[in-house]
Structure formats: C-alpha cells, structure tokens
Amino acid sequence: MFGIYLKRELSRRKKAALVIAMGLALGIALVVTVNSVSAGMQQAQDKVLKSLYGLGTDMTVTKAQAAPTGNASGRPKFDFDAKSDSDDTQSSDRVMTQGGQALKSSLVEKVAAQKGVASAVGALTLNVTKVDGSFTQGKAKSSTTQQQGGGGQGGPGGGTSTGQPQVQGGGASFDVNSYSVAGVDVTHQDLGPLATSKITTGKTFTAAQTNAKVAVLSKSYAKENKYTVGKTIKISGTKYTVIGIATPDSSESTTDVYLPLKQAQTLGDSKNKVTTIYVKATDSKQIDTVKTTIQKNIEGTTVTTSADLADTVSGSLSTASNLATSVGKWLSIAVLVAAFLVAALLTSSAVSRRVREFGTLKALGWPSGKVTRQVVGESIVNGLLGGALGIAIGLAAAYTVTAISPTLTAQLGSSGGGGGMGGGPGGQGGGPGRQAASTTMDIALSAPVSLTTIALAAGLAIAGGLIAGAMGGWRASRMRPADALRSVQ
Structure with missing residues (x-):
C-alpha cells in the first residue's frame, strides 16, 4: 500500500518533484566538482614535492649555510695563464657544495x-x-712621426721621432656553463635524489659501484650536450663513463648528473660529508613527532617535512589551491545549505496544498506517523533523484576539467643559503651566502572523482531528502480531518 501510494503521488506531482530534485542536484554537483578539483590540486602539489624530495621521502635533514667569514665571499675563482702566445683553449671547473x-x-x-x-x-x-x-695576445707596435723644422724639409731642425708602443688586437673569449651533480648512495637508491627518476636508457648503479667512475645523466642534460650511454663526461679533470639516462617520473628534475656518493665526495673535496639526509618515517601520521625528535636529539640541523615544503610552493597552483580550499568549499557549503532550505520550503508548501488529501486520509484512519512516513518517503525519493542528477552533473564537470587539463604554474623555493626548503638534490639551494634560485614548473590539472566523493554526494542527497521530509511531515502530522472538510467548503 505504501509503495503503491508513493509511486502514484510522485507521478502526479512530476513537476514539483523535479524542481526539488534539481535544487538538490545543483548543490550536490558543486560539492562533487569542488572535491574533485581539490583532489587534483593535491595530486599536482604532490608531484611538485616529489620532484624536490624523492619518492617515499617524508622529510629531509639539512644544515643552514654559515655566513662567510673574513674575506671569504664564497664566489668561484678561476685562474688562467694569459702569457701564452698560442690560442689554445683553456678550461677550468669550479666545484662547490x-x-x-x-x-x-x-x-x-x-x-x-x-x-x-x-x-x-x-x-x-x-x-x-x-x-x-682562449686568450689572444695583442701585438705591440710603435708609431713613427716626421717633424719639420724652420729650415724646410730635411734642413736644420727637421727629423723623425718614435712614439710610445701601442698594443693592437688581442682579447679573450670564454664560455661559462653551470650544472648540478648529486652524489647517490648506490646501496639505497629507493630513497634519495634518484628515486623520482626512471632509467630509460642503459642501467642504474649497482651496489658494487660505490666508488666507480660512472655516471647517470638526466635526459634533458644528456640531450642538450649530446651524451649517450658509453660516452664519457669530464668533470674537474676526472672522466666518468655514462652508464644510464634517467627520466623524471612526474616532473622535471633540476639535477643533471648523478654520481656514486664517494665519487661526489672526492670531487667536491668533502670526504665523509653529505648535504642532505633523506628520511622515511615508519608511520606517516607521526611525521611531526619524528621531526621534533630529530631536532631535539641532533642539534644545529633543519628538518623539513612535506608540509613545510608545501608552504614554499607559489604561483597559479598555490593560488588555485587556496581558492578551491577556501572559497570553493565555503561556496559549495552555502549552495548546499540553500538547496536543502529550498527543498524543505518547497516540500512544506506542497504539503499545505494537500490539506484535503491528508485530512481525508486521517479521516479514513491513517495515524499521524503514517502520514509523516508518506511525506518523508516522497522527499527521500526526490533527494535520491537529485543526488543522481547532481553526481551526473559533477562527473561531467570533473571530466571537462580533466579533458581541458588547464596548466598551472608552480614556483618552488625562495629560501636563501640552501639550508632551508628544497636544499637537497634537485632542490633550490644556491652557493654559499647566495639566495636560492627558484624553479618554475608547469603542472596539468586533473579532477579525479573518488568513490568517497560519490558516497558523500549520496549521503548528502539522502540528508537533503530527510530534512525536507522532516519539515513537510511535521506539518502534515498537524493536520486534522476537519481541515479537509473546511477545504471542501
């Protein structure tokens, strides 16, 4: 009886049911869209952080760069022999941590x-x-001038004089190239600077190559300088055999050359030294606790978590993320509340127009609870219909965002000295006493829809139906059979 009556009443009031369902659908669609875009923002930000951190890294431990002392400026210095007569090419490498x-x-x-x-x-x-x-030496040439005295040419008082020698020609032409090198612990490559890259050509380091003169190059650096597997790269007088080409998994890496850690320490005159310690926690929920423990037990170090690093991401990605988190979510909540309120008012209004119907049902013996259940049942069906429409609209909006894939810009790091955020391999740390250079990355935005988002939308649809039904049912339960008789008159 309940189901038959429910179906008949909904079919009789299709327009009213559709209006209530559409109001709920708009609010639910906005919630689905905002949650999907926010999830896409989070994924984009995770890609950015992985490019700095390394796969599986929860935090890094570094030490801030000390201020230069005395006359030490920390700037690179190059000495060349400029006395040679030849035009031979001269080259010098300056390696700095x-x-x-x-x-x-x-x-x-x-x-x-x-x-x-x-x-x-x-x-x-x-x-x-x-x-x-190379340098090109100039040639000294002297100029001769002829002087004429009062006695005419060649006469007394005339003659020639030689001027000061002048250097003509010569000069220098030098090219400056800068690139980054990361020393990798070849026995633990699943954590650290090489963890975010995949070897696409050749092979990676083996555990036995802890001090081998081999190198892995980034794809972009190898392509720019025409390096291939098997060729050698010369750094500060030492030749390294290229054994592999690495391609970043999700974003551009700022590291150009990877060497075994011991070779990098020898190259940088930093025996038994590291600049960054990559840390993986046993429990991702205890990262803040682990950070506090390390800072307490190891003085003078800076511990940077992914949350700290996220604060340094700026650009359109950060702006859009803030908008989606603050404005978008508050807007969706406001629209959802408005949709619930409109649905409740429309349901209550529909109940007031059914005075004769509910009064007659009560006169036939329907108790107030049954009348209330009838109204609530109709409202829940309207809510489920609105939820289905809202999810469909939200999925369409999310698919549109993913298909368009708008490009967002992420600017990474602005800390100085290299001891702050992004100081590790692939990070933004600069030379001693210098401000770190920022890196700009382009990230394509997507809007993935999770099962959690769909479940949330369904729950909101049911909640909206219950709220509307509760208000309408409460009003219907207060009607008396006499109200129906009055409406007939």
Whole structure:
C-alpha cells in the first residue's frame, strides 16, 4: 500500500518533484566538482614535492649555510695563464657544495636510529661551474712621426721621432656553463635524489659501484650536450663513463648528473660529508613527532617535512589551491545549505496544498506517523533523484576539467643559503651566502572523482531528502480531518 501510494503521488506531482530534485542536484554537483578539483590540486602539489624530495621521502635533514667569514665571499675563482702566445683553449671547473653546510656522514646512522625513522639515506649536492675559452695576445707596435723644422724639409731642425708602443688586437673569449651533480648512495637508491627518476636508457648503479667512475645523466642534460650511454663526461679533470639516462617520473628534475656518493665526495673535496639526509618515517601520521625528535636529539640541523615544503610552493597552483580550499568549499557549503532550505520550503508548501488529501486520509484512519512516513518517503525519493542528477552533473564537470587539463604554474623555493626548503638534490639551494634560485614548473590539472566523493554526494542527497521530509511531515502530522472538510467548503 505504501509503495503503491508513493509511486502514484510522485507521478502526479512530476513537476514539483523535479524542481526539488534539481535544487538538490545543483548543490550536490558543486560539492562533487569542488572535491574533485581539490583532489587534483593535491595530486599536482604532490608531484611538485616529489620532484624536490624523492619518492617515499617524508622529510629531509639539512644544515643552514654559515655566513662567510673574513674575506671569504664564497664566489668561484678561476685562474688562467694569459702569457701564452698560442690560442689554445683553456678550461677550468669550479666545484662547490650546494644545499647548505656539509654534515658528517655519521649523522645518517644517527638519524636512522631515531624513534619513528624507518630509513635514512645521505646525499651530496654539488654545483659545477665550467669556464673554457682562449686568450689572444695583442701585438705591440710603435708609431713613427716626421717633424719639420724652420729650415724646410730635411734642413736644420727637421727629423723623425718614435712614439710610445701601442698594443693592437688581442682579447679573450670564454664560455661559462653551470650544472648540478648529486652524489647517490648506490646501496639505497629507493630513497634519495634518484628515486623520482626512471632509467630509460642503459642501467642504474649497482651496489658494487660505490666508488666507480660512472655516471647517470638526466635526459634533458644528456640531450642538450649530446651524451649517450658509453660516452664519457669530464668533470674537474676526472672522466666518468655514462652508464644510464634517467627520466623524471612526474616532473622535471633540476639535477643533471648523478654520481656514486664517494665519487661526489672526492670531487667536491668533502670526504665523509653529505648535504642532505633523506628520511622515511615508519608511520606517516607521526611525521611531526619524528621531526621534533630529530631536532631535539641532533642539534644545529633543519628538518623539513612535506608540509613545510608545501608552504614554499607559489604561483597559479598555490593560488588555485587556496581558492578551491577556501572559497570553493565555503561556496559549495552555502549552495548546499540553500538547496536543502529550498527543498524543505518547497516540500512544506506542497504539503499545505494537500490539506484535503491528508485530512481525508486521517479521516479514513491513517495515524499521524503514517502520514509523516508518506511525506518523508516522497522527499527521500526526490533527494535520491537529485543526488543522481547532481553526481551526473559533477562527473561531467570533473571530466571537462580533466579533458581541458588547464596548466598551472608552480614556483618552488625562495629560501636563501640552501639550508632551508628544497636544499637537497634537485632542490633550490644556491652557493654559499647566495639566495636560492627558484624553479618554475608547469603542472596539468586533473579532477579525479573518488568513490568517497560519490558516497558523500549520496549521503548528502539522502540528508537533503530527510530534512525536507522532516519539515513537510511535521506539518502534515498537524493536520486534522476537519481541515479537509473546511477545504471542501
């Protein structure tokens, strides 16, 4: 009886049911869209953080760069012999540590021993500035001038004089190239600077190559300088055989050359030193606790978590993320509340127009509870219909965003000295005493819809139906059979 009557009443009031359902659908569609776009923002931000951190990294441990002392400016210095008569090319490499002060390698084991730390790996970041070119010596030439005296040409008082020698020609032409080098712990490559890249050509390091003169190059650097597997790259007089080409998984890496950690330490004159310690926690929910523990037990270090690093991401990605989080969510809540209120008012209004119907039902013996259940049942069906429409509209909007894939810009890092955010390999740390250079990345935005979002939409649809039904049912339960008789008159 309940089902038959419910179906008949809904079919009789199709327009009213559709109006209530559409009001709920708009609010639910906005919730689905905003949640999907927010999830896409989070995925984009995760890609940015992985490009700085490394796959599976929860935090990094670094040490801020100390201010230069005395006359030490920390700037690279190059000395060339300019006395040669030849035009031979001269070349010089300046290797400097990058990303903050160097830490003792023993600190890696100390960090790994802290409570809550699953594993810790050290890495050394270097910046190589290569200057090559040639000098051309000028030639000294003297000019001769002829003087004429009062006695005429050749007479008394005439003659020639030789002026000061003048250097003509000569000069110098030099090219400056700068690139980054990361020292990798070849025994733990699943954590650290090489973890976010995939070897697409050749092979990666083996555990036996802890001090081998081999190198892995980034795809962009190898392409720019025409390096292939098997060729050699010369850094500060040492030749390294290229064994692999690495391609970043999700974004552009700022590291150009990867070397075994011991080779990088030798190259940078930093024996048993690292600039960054990559840390993986045993429980991702305890990252803040682990950070506090490391800072307490290991003084003078800076511990940077993904949450800290996220604060340094600026650009259109950050702006859009803030809008989606604040304005978008508050707007969806406001629209949803308005949709619930409109649905409740429309349901209550529909009940007031059915005075004769409900009064007659009560005269036939329907109790107030049954009348209330009837109204609530109709409202829940309207809510489910609105929920289905809202989910469909939300899915269409999310699909549209994914299909268009608008490009957002993420600007990473603005801290100085290399001891702050992004100081690790692939990070933004600069040379000693210099402000870190920022890196700009382009990220394509998507809007994935999760089952959780769909479940939330369905729950909101049911909630909207219950709220509308509760208000309408309460009003219907207050009607008396006499009200029906009055309406007939």
